[in-house]
Amino acid sequence: MTDDTDSRRDRTTVHPTPGPRNSLQHWPEAHSTWRIVVNYLFVLVARLAPFLRVKNWALRRIGVTVGEGVSWALEATPDVFWPELITIEDHAIVGYDATLLCHEYLQDEYRTGEVVVGERAMIGAGAIVLPGVEIGAEARVAANSLVAEDVPPEATVAGVPATEV
Secondary structure (H helix, E strand, O other), rough: OOOOHHOOHHHEEEEOOOHHHHOOHHHHHHHHHHHHHHHHHHHHHHHHHOHHHHHHHHHHHHOEEOOOOEEEEEOOEEEOHHHHEEEEEEOOOOOOOEEOOEEEOOOOEEEEEEEOOOOOEOOOOOOOOOOOEEEOEEEEEEEEEEEOOOOOOOEEEEEOOOOOO
8 A cells, every 4th residue: 555654644634623522413514404415416316327427427516526438336425525525537437335435524523535546446346435545547446345545556455444465
């Protein structure tokens, strides 16, 4: 993966939240309810539409950067709160029921970070990619993996957490 000098946490923004409530209780302060409802409706289209052109159209409507020839599988889910932080480069594949998260809510803070899926990279079914992660060109993420660190170009990762195989 990467060395400690440039981890995904270095590429995330920390948003402290005050008081005794956990950070998820503060989401209405970060986004309007209406924006999240609209995003969610387009996420549903992207998850359920059987046509790649429709899926990519829906993803673009909520701010995802979608390259040429991207394949977004059924039930795959982009981040509903910060979809504009996702970039999927040309001819990448996001597999069935995969999730790309650009946020993580913790007790006293939440973090946001970009997710970049490189050209011709593949994310397997059920994989979860955390905020701040970059998946290199032609890299492969095995099904049901948790990607908590960058994936180098052309590498294959698997497991929880995902490690190079």
